[in-house]
Amino acid sequence: MEAKILDGKALAQKIQAELKQQVEELTPKIGRPPGLAVLMVGDNPASAAYVRNKERACEKVGIASFGKHFPTETSQEELKQVIEELNKDDRVDGILVQLPLPDGLDSVSLLHQIDPDKDADGLHPVNLGRLVRGEPGLRSCTPAGVMRLMEEYQIPLRGKKAVVVGRSILVGKPLALMLLAADATVTIAHSRSQNLGEITRDADILVAAAGRKDLITADMVKPEAIVIDVGINKVTDEAGNSRLVGDVNFDAVKTVAGYITPVPGGIGPMTVALLLANTVWSYSQKK
Ligand code: NDP
Known part of the structure; x- marks a missing residue:
C-alpha cells in the first residue's frame, strides 16, 4: 500500500484563512494591521523568489509588508541601523533577515540585533532559549x-x-x-x-x-x-x-x-504559513 500524503500546501492555505480572520478581528482593536519587515541584501535569485512568496502570502492574510531590498555592497553598520529603526517602529510586529547574506556580512550578529519579540523567524538566542526551557515564545x-x-x-x-x-x-x-x-x-x-x-x-x-x-x-x-x-x-x-x-x-x-x-x-508552504502565524502572534500580544 502506498503512503498517505501529508499535504502541507492544503494545510498552509487553511492556516492562512484562519490568520486572515484573526487579523480582521484584531485590526479594529489594535487600530492597525500587523506588519512584517523582510530584509534582503544582494541579488540571490532564490532568495528573491522566497521574499516575493512571503510578501504575497502577507498580502493574502492582511499583513502589511515593510520589505527592504539592499544592494550587495550594503555595510553591516547600515543593516544594524535599519534593524534598530524597525525594532522601534510600532507598525512592525515581525522582522526577518533573508539568508544567505552576501559574503562579508555577519548574519548572526544581525540576528542578535532583532528585538526578540519581533523575531519572526524564531532564531534569536532568547527565543531558542525559550524553546529549550519550554517557555512560550516565537518558534523557528x-x-x-x-x-x-x-x-x-x-x-x-x-x-x-x-x-x-x-x-x-x-x-x-x-x-x-x-x-x-x-x-x-x-x-x-x-x-x-x-x-x-x-x-x-x-x-x-x-x-x-x-x-x-x-x-x-x-x-x-x-x-x-x-x-x-x-x-x-x-x-x-x-x-x-x-x-x-x-x-x-x-x-x-x-x-x-x-x-x-x-x-x-x-x-515549504508550511514554513511560510508559520512565519505569518508568528507575525500575527506577536501582533496579538499588543491587544
Ligand atoms: P544546513 O546545510 O545548515 O544543514 C544541513 C545538515 O545536514 C547539517 O547538520 C549536516 O551535518 C547534515 N548533513 C549533510 N549531509 C549529510 C549526510 N550525507 N548525512 C547526514 N547528515 C548530513 O542546511 P539547513 O538545515 O539550513 O537546511 C537543510 C535542508 O532543508 C536544505 O535542503 C534547505 O534548503 C532545506 N530547507 C527547507 C526549508 C523549507 O521551507 N522547506 C526551510 C529551511 C531549509 P553537519 O552538521 O555534520 O555538517
Missing part, C-alpha cells in the same frame, strides 16, 4: 511547520522514536527540541554519523533536513514510518529544465512509509 518556522503538519494528521509522538537527519540551528536542532517536548525519543543524525541507514531504520518518525538529494532511500525507512522531507534541492535535467526535489527518494520511499510529505507542497 520550519520546525514549527513540521510539528503543526503532524498535529493536523494526528500523528502520535509520545514515546515514539524520532530521527532527525541534520543538526542546523535553523531546522535540525530546534526540531529535535520540539519533538522532545512532545515526548518523542529523539536521535539527531548528521554528516559524521556512521551507518545512517541503521539509525533511520529505527525511526517511527523520520525527518530529513540535510539538503542532499536521494539521501533517504527505501531501504533506510521502517515500514509504515512517518517520513517528513524538509530538504530542497534543485536538479537540472539534460534538456536544461530544473525542478525541486527533497532529500527523500519519494517514489521508492512512498511504497514503504505510512505517511510522507511531497516536495514541493510539503514543508
Whole structure:
C-alpha cells in the first residue's frame, strides 16, 4: 500500500484563512494591521523568489509588508541601523533577515540585533532559549511547520522514536527540541554519523533536513514510518529544465512509509504559513 500524503500546501492555505480572520478581528482593536519587515541584501535569485512568496502570502492574510531590498555592497553598520529603526517602529510586529547574506556580512550578529519579540523567524538566542526551557515564545518556522503538519494528521509522538537527519540551528536542532517536548525519543543524525541507514531504520518518525538529494532511500525507512522531507534541492535535467526535489527518494520511499510529505507542497508552504502565524502572534500580544 502506498503512503498517505501529508499535504502541507492544503494545510498552509487553511492556516492562512484562519490568520486572515484573526487579523480582521484584531485590526479594529489594535487600530492597525500587523506588519512584517523582510530584509534582503544582494541579488540571490532564490532568495528573491522566497521574499516575493512571503510578501504575497502577507498580502493574502492582511499583513502589511515593510520589505527592504539592499544592494550587495550594503555595510553591516547600515543593516544594524535599519534593524534598530524597525525594532522601534510600532507598525512592525515581525522582522526577518533573508539568508544567505552576501559574503562579508555577519548574519548572526544581525540576528542578535532583532528585538526578540519581533523575531519572526524564531532564531534569536532568547527565543531558542525559550524553546529549550519550554517557555512560550516565537518558534523557528520550519520546525514549527513540521510539528503543526503532524498535529493536523494526528500523528502520535509520545514515546515514539524520532530521527532527525541534520543538526542546523535553523531546522535540525530546534526540531529535535520540539519533538522532545512532545515526548518523542529523539536521535539527531548528521554528516559524521556512521551507518545512517541503521539509525533511520529505527525511526517511527523520520525527518530529513540535510539538503542532499536521494539521501533517504527505501531501504533506510521502517515500514509504515512517518517520513517528513524538509530538504530542497534543485536538479537540472539534460534538456536544461530544473525542478525541486527533497532529500527523500519519494517514489521508492512512498511504497514503504505510512505517511510522507511531497516536495514541493510539503514543508515549504508550511514554513511560510508559520512565519505569518508568528507575525500575527506577536501582533496579538499588543491587544
Ligand atoms: P544546513 O546545510 O545548515 O544543514 C544541513 C545538515 O545536514 C547539517 O547538520 C549536516 O551535518 C547534515 N548533513 C549533510 N549531509 C549529510 C549526510 N550525507 N548525512 C547526514 N547528515 C548530513 O542546511 P539547513 O538545515 O539550513 O537546511 C537543510 C535542508 O532543508 C536544505 O535542503 C534547505 O534548503 C532545506 N530547507 C527547507 C526549508 C523549507 O521551507 N522547506 C526551510 C529551511 C531549509 P553537519 O552538521 O555534520 O555538517
